[in-house]
């Protein structure tokens with residue numbers, strides 16, 4: 001049997017105010033000048049300036065690059081890399097949601113590895129360690145702060161490239177749930193279901209293992225207990241803290257196990273139709289879960305029980321209750337069906353199904369699903385989720 005790999009950042013600092021430890025983290029790695037990679041919205045909110053001021057106060061230099069778009073592209077990475085080189089920075093800080101953190105990872109990677117980025121798509125293709133990268137998440141979330149994964153859109157091919165390599169793991173993650181408290185309701189719902197999907201897919205994955213199972217189950221339990229509260233009561237600190245923890249655990253679990261068919265099918269929806277990642281996952285999750293149940297009924301039943309959706313009876317019946325429960329969760333969180341997320345109409349959507357199914361399979365994620373689908377089955381699932 002292949003030995004298990006469990007890879008996480010050297011340091012994960014978790015709790016209110018953890019992000020203020022950024023200067024201490026820079027000191028530890030001997031860095032002097034940080035490139036803060038973020039998006040325009042977070043820059044306008046003043047958050048990037050807060051960290052610039054904090055670093056300056058402690059004798060460090062900081063430059064802000066705020067050119068990250070949601071679902072970051074290779075062009076964002078190219079611009080960020082130029083900012084890194086021109087500023088003379090020696091560490092990259094990803095400040096924001098998955099988009100800012102993933103862009104920061106790719107910039108750090110290209111600081112020491114040759115372009116183009118495309119050659120690193122897939123598993124373990126990165127040659128050498130990048131510049132050090134520190135992650136500060138503001139959503140809860142993708143878990144990217146602790147993963148060895150980055151997802152960047154290849155603009156030429158309209159494809160979201162998934163790259164997995166230990167060289168993409170941040171050196172440190174500063175998980176400060178207070179930064180997530182400004183998330184509006186819809187964003188809370190989307191990123192929260194992304195977290196739940198990470199927990200579920202990591203637990204039912206063909207690569208699930210003894211290191212990831214307990215973390216995945218904890219992620220699922222925390223999300224089940226706190227997501228709706230965080231959504232209804234944005235100022236509820238306990239719920240925000242629990243969701244930040246769940247996101248971090250979801251990241252640790254899937255990064256060392258894998259995601260599956262939901263993520264495989266979700267990325268093409270992001271690349272072609274710019275549906276937010278968490279939203280496209282949520283819209284697919286009940287349908288794909290129902291399809292995948294026969295491959296891991298006991299595991300799906302365990303998840304249903306942890307979420308309080310089923311009792312101790314028959315596993316198959318419990319597993320089916322999970323799919324129903326996920327549908328009900330979407331409704332409670334006001335997550336619309338796929339047809340309302342894809343704004344191009346059914347005919348155009350159907351024309352793209354073949355490419356989307358092929359891209360889904362090419363990402364490698366569906367191959368880790370409890371039931372490995374064919375191209376035709378993926379097309380049918382997109383239609384069912386419509």
Ligand SMILES: NC(=O)c1ccc[n+]([C@@H]2O[C@H](COP(=O)([O-])OP(=O)(O)OC[C@H]3O[C@@H](n4cnc5c(N)ncnc54)[C@H](O)[C@@H]3O)[C@@H](O)[C@H]2O)c1
Nearest residue numbers: 041070071097098099138139142144147149151182183277
């Ligand atoms: N690398 C990984 O392990 C991993 C895992 C899952 C998803 N992803 C990727 O992450 C990306 C999605 O990231 P995301 O869902 O965190 O969203 P995001 O980073 O795209 O952010 C979405 C929007 O929310 C805003 N925002 C962020 N934090 C906020 C806050 N605290 N308050 C108010 N607004 C805030 C941003 O400015 C942006 O406009 C996708 O590209 C996805 O593929 C990566």
Ligand SMILES: [Fe+2]
Nearest residue numbers: 142194198263
């Ligand atoms: Fe995800």
